[in-house]
Amino acid sequence: MSIASRPAGGSSFPAAGGLLIGLAQLVSLLLRGNAVGVSAAYEDVGECVWWPFYSPESESESGSGDGSKRPSLKTSSIAFAVGIVIGSRALAVLTPGLLHLSGVPDVPMLQGVLGGFTMVLGARVAGGCTSGHGITGMSLLSISSFVTIGSALATGVLTASLVW
Known part of the structure; x- marks a missing residue:
């Protein structure tokens, strides 16, 4: 494929990105038993914020637990989201040319x-x-x-x- 006929992104194999995403999902399902995703991190951050204010008595009154301890904090999705941010920053520092995309407005x-x-x-x-x-x-x-x-x-x- 010549350079003139390449897709806008410059990749000769646009399906490669999709295959890599699918492979990442498969690896995550096999190793973690969970699919790759970030939106649960938002809820987990909220739980971390409210965790110190959690009252075991409120849980036992609602009938949803024995009231003997606080629920455990879930941090794996937060760690995954932080890893995405750190990885993005590292990529931006290591390859600054990727940041100069045309048509990206300043917000x-x-x-x-x-x-x-x-x-x-x-x-x-x-x-x-x-x-x-x-x-x-x-x-x-x-x-x-x-x-x-x-x-x-x-x-x-x-x-x-x-x-x-």
Whole structure:
């Protein structure tokens, strides 16, 4: 394949990315018994924040436990999310040329934070982010993931047809 006929990303094998993502999912399922995903980290961070204020009496009153101890903190999803941030930063430092993408606008800090918060809220309401539903959920034949991705695509088509 000549350089002139390569896809926009410059890769000669666009399916390689998909295969690598699928391989990462398979390795995660085999080694951890869990699919790769980050949206659970948001809930786990919230539990870490509220953990010191947890009252064993409130658990026994609700009938959901014996009230003898606090629930254990889940940190593996938080560690995974932090690893993504650290890995992204390391990649940016080691290969600064990747940061100079054309067409990427500068976003004000407040707008980025509000957009991120909205995305996190939507991910928790939907039971996972769109890419998680598309990559993990659909590969596991999850009906809710098929509904989520179908809804996202239909909304995108409808929005595009109304806007353009």
